[in-house]
Amino acid sequence: MSTTRRHFLQAATTGGALAGAAGFSLLSHVLTPLLSGPDDGFASFQPPDSSETDDATHVLNRLSFGPRPGDRAELLRLGTRGWIQQQLQPETIDDAWTDARTRHFESLNVWPMGELLEYNAKELLDQLTRARILRAVHSRRQLHEVMVDFWSDHFNIDPSKGDSKWLKPADDKTVIRAHAMGNFRELLKASALSPSMLWYLDGRVNRRASGTDKPNENYARELLELHTLGVDGGYTQQDVMEVARCLTGWTVRARDKARFAVGKVEFAADLHDDGAKTVLGTAIPAGLGEGDLERVLDLVCQHPATARYLAGKLCRRFIAEQPVGTVVQAVADTFTATSGDIKKTLQTLFDSTEFMAARGGKVKRPFHFVVSTLRATGARSDAGPVLQDYLLRMGHAPFQYPTPDGYPEEAQPWMATLLWRWKFALEFSGPGLKGTRVDPAWLTASAGGPARLAAHFLGRRPTPAESNALVASGQSLGLLIASPAFQTF
Amino acid sequence: MLTTFINQQQDPAGTLVVIFLRGGADGLNMIVPYGDDGYYRARPGIGIRRENLLDLDGFFGLNPNLAALHPWWKAGQLSITHCAGSEDETRSHFEAQDFMEHGGLAAGGWLGRFLRVRPDAGQSPLTAVAIGPQLPECLRGAPSCAAIQSLEDFGLGDQVPAGFLPQLAALYKSAPGVLGPAGQSALAALERINALTRTPYQPANAADYGTEDFSSGLRQVVRLIKGRVGLQAATVDLGGWDSHITSSVIMDTPMQRLSRGLHAFATDLGTEELARTSIVVMTEFGRRVAENSALGTDHGRGSVMFQLGGGQPGGGKVHATWPDLTNSPLAGPGDLPVHHNYRDLLAPILRRQSPAVDLTKVFPGYSLVA
Numbered sequence: 091m092s093t094t095r096r097h098f099l100q101a102a103t104t105g106g107a108l109a110g111a112a113g114f115s116l117l118s119h120v121l122t123p124l125l126s127g128p129d130d131g132f133a134s135f136q137p138p139d140s141s142e143t144d145d146a147t148h149v150l151n152r153l154s155f156g157p158r159p160g161d162r163a164e165l166l167r168l169g170t171r172g173w174i175q176q177q178l179q180p181e182t183i184d185d186a187w188t189d190a191r192t193r194h195f196e197s198l199n200v201w202p203m204g205e206l207l208e209y210n211a212k213e214l215l216d217q218l219t220r221a222r223i224l225r226a227v228h229s230r231r232q233l234h235e236v237m238v239d240f241w242s243d244h245f246n247i248d249p250s251k252g253d254s255k256w257l258k259p260a261d262d263k264t265v266i267r268a269h270a271m272g273n274f275r276e277l278l279k280a281s282a283l284s285p286s287m288l289w290y291l292d293g294r295v296n297r298r299a300s301g302t303d304k305p306n307e308n309y310a311r312e313l314l315e316l317h318t319l320g321v322d323g324g325y326t327q328q329d330v331m332e333v334a335r336c337l338t339g340w341t342v343r344a345r346d347k348a349r350f351a352v353g354k355v356e357f358a359a360d361l362h363d364d365g366a367k368t369v370l371g372t373a374i375p376a377g378l379g380e381g382d383l384e385r386v387l388d389l390v391c392q393h394p395a396t397a398r399y400l401a402g403k404l405c406r407r408f409i410a411e412q413p414v415g416t417v418v419q420a421v422a423d424t425f426t427a428t429s430g431d432i433k434k435t436l437q438t439l440f441d442s443t444e445f446m447a448a449r450g451g452k453v454k455r456p457f458h459f460v461v462s463t464l465r466a467t468g469a470r471s472d473a474g475p476v477l478q479d480y481l482l483r484m485g486h487a488p489f490q491y492p493t494p495d496g497y498p499e500e501a502q503p504w505m506a507t508l509l510w511r512w513k514f515a516l517e518f519s520g521p522g523l524k525g526t527r528v529d530p531a532w533l534t535a536s537a538g539g540p541a542r543l544a545a546h547f548l549g550r551r552p553t554p555a556e557s558n559a560l561v562a563s564g565q566s567l568g569l570l571i572a573s574p575a576f577q578t579f
Numbered sequence: 580m581l582t583t584f585i586n587q588q589q590d591p592a593g594t595l596v597v598i599f600l601r602g603g604a605d606g607l608n609m610i611v612p613y614g615d616d617g618y619y620r621a622r623p624g625i626g627i628r629r630e631n632l633l634d635l636d637g638f639f640g641l642n643p644n645l646a647a648l649h650p651w652w653k654a655g656q657l658s659i660t661h662c663a664g665s666e667d668e669t670r671s672h673f674e675a676q677d678f679m680e681h682g683g684l685a686a687g688g689w690l691g692r693f694l695r696v697r698p699d700a701g702q703s704p705l706t707a708v709a710i711g712p713q714l715p716e717c718l719r720g721a722p723s724c725a726a727i728q729s730l731e732d733f734g735l736g737d738q739v740p741a742g743f744l745p746q747l748a749a750l751y752k753s754a755p756g757v758l759g760p761a762g763q764s765a766l767a768a769l770e771r772i773n774a775l776t777r778t779p780y781q782p783a784n785a786a787d788y789g790t791e792d793f794s795s796g797l798r799q800v801v802r803l804i805k806g807r808v809g810l811q812a813a814t815v816d817l818g819g820w821d822s823h824i825t826s827s828v829i830m831d832t833p834m835q836r837l838s839r840g841l842h843a844f845a846t847d848l849g850t851e852e853l854a855r856t857s858i859v860v861m862t863e864f865g866r867r868v869a870e871n872s873a874l875g876t877d878h879g880r881g882s883v884m885f886q887l888g889g890g891q892p893g894g895g896k897v898h899a900t901w902p903d904l905t906n907s908p909l910a911g912p913g914d915l916p917v918h919h920n921y922r923d924l925l926a927p928i929l930r931r932q933s934p935a936v937d938l939t940k941v942f943p944g945y946s947l948v949a
Contacts, residue, residue, distance in 0.1 A: 248686030250719060290686060292944075453758065482714065485706075485722040492687020492695065492720030493940065505761035506723055506809075509704045509768055512747065513735050520738055559750060564740025572747055574754035574762065 154232030156462025243496025274430030320399030593855030617904025687720030703809025857889030879914030
């Protein structure tokens with residue numbers, strides 16, 4: 091493995107967190123007065139004061155990674171509907187502070203893509219992970235971050251396969267983040283031609299049949315099963331094979347073969363099967379070349395099963411594990427009517443009575459749990475090895491899910507992570523996590539006392555039993571974070 | 580379900596322990612084909628003489644540094660596969676380990692995927708541990724896994740206020756939905772870990788681990804297995820096999836560590852527990868058949884894989900499609916060929932651990948032999 095100058099610089103900054111260019115902003119971060127910052131909102135800390143989860147808390151819980159101290163006051167100022175509208179237009183929300191905090195992750199802004207290959211792959215994964223955590227914690231465009239989380243699972247890529255190690259940062263930026271609240275058809279096309287995806291699901295080696303060499307069906311199958319129609323979407327094995335034929339010939343310049351423009355996606359007409367095909371009952375004439383891709387994307391995006399499948403997934407994320415059929419159909423109808431406009435689809439979901447009525451009852455996945463802890467406490471973290479290790483132990487480190495179905499959304503697969511959550515809660519609020527700082531005394535004082543702080547975590551006033559437990563535990567912040575109520579949203 | 584997993588007296592499925600010999604272990608000098616003259620012709624300086632070997636089957640003999648494994652062989656608990664390895668031909672430590680641990684050009688590690696796709700995935704608070712400072716690539720993607728140096732890493736630490744756990748238990752007792760039982764299960768696991776760490780460990784059956792890191796790591800694994808915390812898999816690495824020069828000086832010590840550790844581990848587990856614990860020993864590649872001018876061997880292809888315990892049907896045998904080292908074509912520059920893909924050796928073990936597991940998801944893009 092050749093050592094380039096950037097390699098060397100990257101290695102240096104990994105070794106010493108405060109060295110080099112990346113270290114500069116970390117250093118300024120350390121020098122920033124503890125727990126102060128334009129986004130913390132301690133000045134307007136307004137915990138809930140009813141005995142049940144109110145509208146404001148519910149909406150904050152579902153559309154964000156959990157409320158920060160000042161979030162509730164801001165939502166009440168805008169009104170529930172107003173705040174949702176704002177979140178649905180992330181481009182109108184000033185997020186310069188978050189951008190500044192993640193700007194030092196140099197690799198995430200590298201262009202052209204081939205430059206990424208000069209980085210150490212472990213360093214890339216670390217930067218990608220840190221940026222993901224810090225954006226989820228600090229971004230004011232919370233719904234956008236929640237959707238980034240959603241689509242990262244929907245179009246899951248484990249970059250540990252082949253050149254994906256170097257290409258995933260570009261996928262994160264130009265596929266997932268760029269289209270998270272845009273149009274599904276555009277998102278899908280970006281994903282289909284993402285070099286990282288072409289590596290992960292073998293699209294790059296999918297070529298027309300020749301001798302015993304058959305087209306590689308891997309991407310075609312997941313495109314139908316996971317990305318669009320869903321496993322019960324009514325396609326057949328024949329459809330998978332026909333879609334695979336349509337997508338033959340898309341290649342990526344590989345690191346070990348190409349000297350220039352590594353990572354570039356190219357259509358090789360000689361590897362493409364240009365014969366006639368039939369996909370989902372529709373004929374695709376011979377001779378369309380790379381145009382086959384557009385035809386396939388149109389067919390799958392316009393298929394009613396795709397609208398239902400995506401609506402079902404969105405409803406399971408934002409409403410309940412088993413949402414009623416009527417709301418799923420309403421969301422699917424908007425998806426179809428707007429040709430896959432993600433904002434408008436979400437708008438229908440948030441406007442539904444089912445959404446507003448579904449209080450609590452969903453269990454936070456570990457990433458959500460960790461991020462909501464940092465948000466609730468106004469903690470500052472480097473999102474470094476200690477925090478990432480906890481996510482690994484809980485089996486939910488970003489970009490580390492091996493199979494294309496993405497981390498599960500339902501609660502059951504995460505039920506074995508409680509022990510680690512408790513350990514995290516105790517270490518976080520007691521001795522402290524290396525690289526993460528929180529000031530419990532100041533937090534309590536800002537909230538206006540222990541009862542109000544408890545309400546901030548529980549989303550409602552604590553019951554007398556809970557209040558007694560907090561005192562008797564000897565570690566009230568730890569108990570709040572470890573409590574069953576804080577595991578749900 | 581979750582609670583039964585932790586409350587049963589036995590972990591229902593048993594535990595898989597993966598030992599990776601890092602550096603490319605020379606299978607030919609571990610399990611010696613003394614019946615093949617070609618071996619002695621290719622290794623006049625470093626070949627292990629017939630009279631020093633412990634005979635296995637009239638053709639293969641065990642290196643004396645592995646003598647502690649001989650009783651397990653005779654008891655039918657140990658099987659050996661020769662000419663084992665992967666299809667990676669780079670002969671690069673990094674590439675070959677990466678390939679083997681990922682299970683080919685695949686995302687995540689084969690063990691991580693196995694733990695993720697088995698039907699009872701994620702039901703144990705302590706699904707998998709890696710003994711050592713970091714997770715090996717094979718465990719990537721596991722539903723829950725931790726790299727630990729000692730069992731104490733699992734507890735809540737010694738600074739927990741006395742009132743904390745009782746109050747936490749009370750909150751979870753009245754928690755609605757799935758959280759209630761899950762909380763009880765986590766508390767039970769915690770109680771077991773605390774019990775394990777409170778009392779000094781006394782190995783059973785006079786097992787003697789010594790003080791080596793490798794043995795100590797295996798001892799931690801035994802404690803977890805006996806502690807019934809739901810452990811499904813553990814990994815332990817043993818390095819130091821890269822014998823380019825003076826073969827025996829390099830290899831004798833790791834071989835002694837390996838055999839002593841495995842002997843103590845199996846002894847401590849006892850017959851019943853060993854039947855439910857599968858131990859697999861693997862390495863990224865073997866060495867060149869012929870010795871080099873420094874009385875060592877260079878990077879090659881096929882090596883050996885061991886399987887200990889686990890109620891295996893093929894114990895007490897050396898499985899090999901043996902090439903005649905004089906007349907058969909060797910691989911590349913003169914290496915023992917790979918006749919047995921490591922995935923085909925892992926497959927039956929994984930099926931015993933989790934009969935319903937879909938192995939096409941564990942080894943994507945590979946067609947298992949049987």
